[in-house]
Amino acid sequence: MCTMYCPRPVVDAYNERLEITRAPHIDYAQAIPSSYYIDAKACLRVNFETCNLCAQTCTAGAIDFSQKPKNLELEVGAVVLTPGFGRVDSSVLEKFGYGKYPDVLTAFEFERLTCASGPTEGHIVRPSDNRPPRKIAFLQCIGSRDETCGNGYCSSVCCMYAIKEASVAKEHEPDLDVSIFFMDVRTQGKGFDDARKRAQEKYGINVIRARVPRVDQVDGRLALTWTTDDGKHHSGIFDMVVLSVGLESPEDAEALSKIADIKLNNYNFCSTRVDSPLSTSRDGVFVAGAFQGPKDIPESVTQASGVAAIASELLAEARNSQTVSITYPEENKALEEQEPRIGIFVCHCGVNIAGVVDVKAVRDYAASLPGVVLYEDPLYSCSQDALKGIAEKIRDNNLNRVVIAACSPRTHEPLFQETLRSVGLNPALVEMANIRDQCAWVHAQEPEAATEKAKDLVRMAAAKARLLTPLEQPTVDVTPGALVLGGGAAGMSAALSIADQGYSVTIVEKSRHLGGNLRRLQWTTDGQDARKVMEDMISSVESHPGIEVLTGSTVEAISGYVGNFTSTVSQGKKNRLINHGVTVIATGAREYKPRSYAYGESTRIVTQLELEEKLARGKSFLKNARNIVMIQCVGSRGDDMSHCSRLCCTQAVKNALKLKELKPDCRIYILYRDMRTYGFHEDAYREAREKGVIFLRYSTDKKPQVIKQARGIKVRAFDRLLGEEIEIPANLVVLSAGIAPGDNQELSKILKAPLTPEGFFLEAHAKLRPVEIAVDGVYLCGLAHGPKSLEESVAQAKAAAAKATIPLAKGKVAVAPIVSHVDQDACIGCGICESLCPFNAIRLSKVGKRKKAQTITASCKGCGICASHCPTIAISMGGFTDQAIMAQIHAFSGRQCDEG
Amino acid sequence: MAKSGAIMVLGGGVAGVQAALDLADLGYYVYIVEKKASIGGVMAQLDKTFPTNDCAL
Numbered sequence: 001m002c003t004m005y006c007p008r009p010v011v012d013a014y015n016e017r018l019e020i021t022r023a024p025h026i027d028y029a030q031a032i033p034s035s036y037y038i039d040a041k042a043c044l045r046v047n048f049e050t051c052n053l054c055a056q057t058c059t060a061g062a063i064d065f066s067q068k069p070k071n072l073e074l075e076v077g078a079v080v081l082t083p084g085f086g087r088v089d090s091s092v093l094e095k096f097g098y099g100k101y102p103d104v105l106t107a108f109e110f111e112r113l114t115c116a117s118g119p120t121e122g123h124i125v126r127p128s129d130n131r132p133p134r135k136i137a138f139l140q141c142i143g144s145r146d147e148t149c150g151n152g153y154c155s156s157v158c159c160m161y162a163i164k165e166a167s168v169a170k171e172h173e174p175d176l177d178v179s180i181f182f183m184d185v186r187t188q189g190k191g192f193d194d195a196r197k198r199a200q201e202k203y204g205i206n207v208i209r210a211r212v213p214r215v216d217q218v219d220g221r222l223a224l225t226w227t228t229d230d231g232k233h234h235s236g237i238f239d240m241v242v243l244s245v246g247l248e249s250p251e252d253a254e255a256l257s258k259i260a261d262i263k264l265n266n267y268n269f270c271s272t273r274v275d276s277p278l279s280t281s282r283d284g285v286f287v288a289g290a291f292q293g294p295k296d297i298p299e300s301v302t303q304a305s306g307v308a309a310i311a312s313e314l315l316a317e318a319r320n321s322q323t324v325s326i327t328y329p330e331e332n333k334a335l336e337e338q339e340p341r342i343g344i345f346v347c348h349c350g351v352n353i354a355g356v357v358d359v360k361a362v363r364d365y366a367a368s369l370p371g372v373v374l375y376e377d378p379l380y381s382c383s384q385d386a387l388k389g390i391a392e393k394i395r396d397n398n399l400n401r402v403v404i405a406a407c408s409p410r411t412h413e414p415l416f417q418e419t420l421r422s423v424g425l426n427p428a429l430v431e432m433a434n435i436r437d438q439c440a441w442v443h444a445q446e447p448e449a450a451t452e453k454a455k456d457l458v459r460m461a462a463a464k465a466r467l468l469t470p471l472e473q474p475t476v477d478v479t480p481g482a483l484v485l486g487g488g489a490a491g492m493s494a495a496l497s498i499a500d501q502g503y504s505v506t507i508v509e510k511s512r513h514l515g516g517n518l519r520r521l522q523w524t525t526d527g528q529d530a531r532k533v534m535e536d537m538i539s540s541v542e543s544h545p546g547i548e549v550l551t552g553s554t555v556e557a558i559s560g561y562v563g564n565f566t567s568t569v570s571q572g573k574k575n576r577l578i579n580h581g582v583t584v585i586a587t588g589a590r591e592y593k594p595r596s597y598a599y600g601e602s603t604r605i606v607t608q609l610e611l612e613e614k615l616a617r618g619k620s621f622l623k624n625a626r627n628i629v630m631i632q633c634v635g636s637r638g639d640d641m642s643h644c645s646r647l648c649c650t651q652a653v654k655n656a657l658k659l660k661e662l663k664p665d666c667r668i669y670i671l672y673r674d675m676r677t678y679g680f681h682e683d684a685y686r687e688a689r690e691k692g693v694i695f696l697r698y699s700t701d702k703k704p705q706v707i708k709q710a711r712g713i714k715v716r717a718f719d720r721l722l723g724e725e726i727e728i729p730a731n732l733v734v735l736s737a738g739i740a741p742g743d744n745q746e747l748s749k750i751l752k753a754p755l756t757p758e759g760f761f762l763e764a765h766a767k768l769r770p771v772e773i774a775v776d777g778v779y780l781c782g783l784a785h786g787p788k789s790l791e792e793s794v795a796q797a798k799a800a801a802a803k804a805t806i807p808l809a810k811g812k813v814a815v816a817p818i819v820s821h822v823d824q825d826a827c828i829g830c831g832i833c834e835s836l837c838p839f840n841a842i843r844l845s846k847v848g849k850r851k852k853a854q855t856i857t858a859s860c861k862g863c864g865i866c867a868s869h870c871p872t873i874a875i876s877m878g879g880f881t882d883q884a885i886m887a888q889i890h891a892f893s894g895r896q897c898d899e900g
Numbered sequence: 901m902a903k904s905g906a907i908m909v910l911g912g913g914v915a916g917v918q919a920a921l922d923l924a925d926l927g928y929y930v931y932i933v934e935k936k937a938s939i940g941g942v943m944a945q946l947d948k949t950f951p952t953n954d955c956a957l
Binding site (some may be wrong): 014016026027028031032033037074075076077078079080081082083084085108111112114115116118122160161163164168192195256288289290291296297300301303304305307308309311312314315317318319320321322323324501767802803805806809810 | 902903904905906907908909910911912913914915916917918919922923924925926927928929931936937938939940941942943944945946947948949950
């Protein structure tokens with residue numbers, strides 16, 4: 001109401017100023033908190049003491065103009081800075097016609113155009129004439145890698161979001177012609193190169209390697225000219241230009257640095273060190289996310305968990321001193337046992353469902369189903385006030401079963417289960433029908449059929465709901481210790497964090513020393529002595545009373561489940577049993593051993609790490625080195641391994657600068673495919689170019705060749721600018737050998753921890769659960785997860801430590817109620833279930849004289865594989881009884897029969 | 901002086917929210933301080949996310 005009656009229009013910042021809203025508004029329907037707010041800068045009442053319309057029309061009486069800003073004083077033990085990033089100044093964008101030509105948009109604006117909740121409901125149209133564009137150009141590195149605007153760094157995320165937005169645009173409009181103008185394609189994240197390839201192949205997105213200097217308007221369309229690296233000039237006309245704007249430091253970074261008394265770097269981001277990336281220059285003040293340096297969502301989430309661990313290390317003694325615990329009303333068992341009284345809520349999900357499915361028709365249909373006493377259609381059933389409404393309706397109508405026809409139970413069921421608990425109902429008494437994904441989305445073109453299918457799903461859910469029974473929610477105690485597998489930088493960082501948070505840790509290291517790959521590194525990318533970083537870490541670990549180090553040891557077996565693992569550690573001849581509550585995988589990876597470029601044929605053909613080791617022994621071998629050639633992507637991105645090894649570009653640039661420092665007159669060539677010196681590493685890349693390092697790009701069809709001759713080495717490479725092959729007599733060839741996964745197969749089997757196709761461990765969810773794996777109580781960090789820098793390994797190790805410490809700190813773990821149950825009388829002990837369980841959650845053990853299967857409830861994820869394969873139907877699933885599933889099937893076929 | 905078991909998180913974007921959730925799970929009281937009227941930051945403005953094109957909201 002307030003928004004409707006307000007006479008004051010304001011630009012909608014949430015929709016990137018592409019739409020108008022009113023002074024009182026809500027940014028988006030699912031906003032948390034879910035209340036409307038008044039834009040005080042625009043409000044007539046606040047500024048001129050006039051109007052007051054909204055306060056008068058608000059039926060809830062929720063607008064109170066007598067409120068004044070208040071200063072609060074909070075006493076805290078630590079501060080975490082996560083202010084995010086700022087936007088590139090519009091003066092930078094003006095060069096590209098932004099502000100002057102309406103069809104030049106920023107990528108943020110374009111994002112809102114593609115979004116169903118955006119100003120055009122997901123229709124991509126030109127702002128100038130509201131017509132769909134036919135040709136779109138994305139220009140990369142706007143306000144990034146650009147010293148003219150003071151942003152010399154790479155923003156690290158724009159390549160990915162441009163590819164994503166281009167793909168989404170092609171999904172919306174398959175006939176669109178989309179081009180992306182890159183300098184280097186920087187998709188160095190885990191699995192990102194594959195996604196880029198898929199996007200290029202599936203959607204036919206043109207990738208043009210050129211930097212477009214300016215945008216002009218010609219006859220209402222946009223003209224671009226560019227030069228490719230073969231020296232040729234090109235031009236083209238487009239209907240829309242999207243500027244892939246970079247991430248800047250927050251606008252108030254300087255003010256924040258003064259208030260918090262922390263140091264900023266030369267780009268006004270928070271200054272941190274490679275070996276302690278989440279600590280600011282002030283004790284007790286920590287940082288995570290884009291303010292620490294431009295980064296993507298998975299890395300921000302990882303750092304955020306990591307920063308939680310560091311703050312927890314500092315404040316361990318005050319743990320639980322200020323928290324309050326939620327209490328739930330006692331379960332109303334009498335109500336649960338009564339005849340089913342079902343409430344059905346059919347969600348609009350804004351236009352997500354209601355745009356296709358006739359939600360009101362489905363709601364009215366629900367009324368006819370047996371047992372249904374209440375039927376409604378909330379706009380967003382997951383919003384805070386809708387949940388409150390559902391809770392009230394359950395109470396007022398004495399409901400004892402609830403059906404939510406909305407989206408996926410995978411993401412939203414816990415929310416509704418919580419709602420049931422809050423009113424004294426067992427959380428197992430809610431059933432969801434996914435009419436968004438399974439109706440509105442997949443049948444977007446057939447609204448009538450989608451509506452009919454939604455009715456089917458609701459009828460089936462109601463049939464099942466009638467047979468739902470309350471389930472116990474048991475908890476199990478946790479052994480307060482961690483086992484960390486691997487004693488490299490990641491393993492040691494994780495161990496130190498868990499131990500500093502007050503829990504005992506055992507590190508199991510295969511080799512005879514701690515240190516891992518860090519033992520081979522000589523200096524860090526921020527110029528520190530890597531040996532010293534490692535020695536400090538090792539001495540902290542070895543002197544920590546809470547950490548036990550077992551070197552020359554391997555894990556032979558791990559049994560148990562979250563909270564109660566028992567591991568068999570082999571130390572040469574003897575074995576030892578260790579009980580622990582959680583497990584951290586930090587087993588690392590290794591430098592790839594090249595199989596090409598004449599590696600092994602000469603002592604003057606080495607890998608980057610071998611070069612560092614050589615340099616550590618002295619620089620005499622450089623005496624006659626006039627030409628040094630580095631070759632990138634050796635093993636990575638196609639040769640032997642499909643993945644990008646992420647850090648070789650930075651490592652090559654770092655070592656090239658070191659060589660230039662030691663021997664200024666040497667000539668260094670770096671032969672590369674894309675220079676992926678993301679983030680602040682771009683500075684080193686620029687410095688290398690300024691110092692005369694020669695960068696030559698090669699393509700996979702014209703790879704360089706290394707030829708070992710009787711005297712010396714010859715490198716052949718194709719110079720794109722000259723358009724011909726050149727020959728470099730090299731005194732030293734350095735191969736940027738990528739990062740190969742360790743021997744993870746065995747451990748993967750022991751832990752039932754899945755691997756990626758490349759052989760690294762697979763996280764549970766790239767963004768939401770980046771340091772967890774599918775098995776509860778097992779966490780992942782460092783190179784075992786995928787290639788990453790020392791800085792990233794340390795941050796990820798802290799994140800794994802935070803996640804691993806959560807069950808230790810709670811002391812108990814709740815077991816999911818949906819677990820399998822074996823009928824001991826019917827079980828014939830065949831073992832099929834044990835061999836198929838992906839979570840190690842069902843075991844055969846002797847019961848009396850015979851073997852019987854038993855569920856380890858703490859590990860069971862309720863996937864149902866065991867139940868579906870049991871030949872004697874001895875296994876049933878809580879929440880998915882055979883009876884309930886049969887009722888669902890009958891409910892479905894019942895309608896088929898009626899119609900037949 | 902006894903240490904406080906409370907922590908302030910400045911900024912309610914995806915990093916701030918994740919840090920707050922983990923800190924709360926670890927047994928600390930958390931204050932999230934956010935300039936805007938709602939939390940979620942830039943991620944709440946995104947439609948899909950790279951590389952899986954999952955819904956960002």
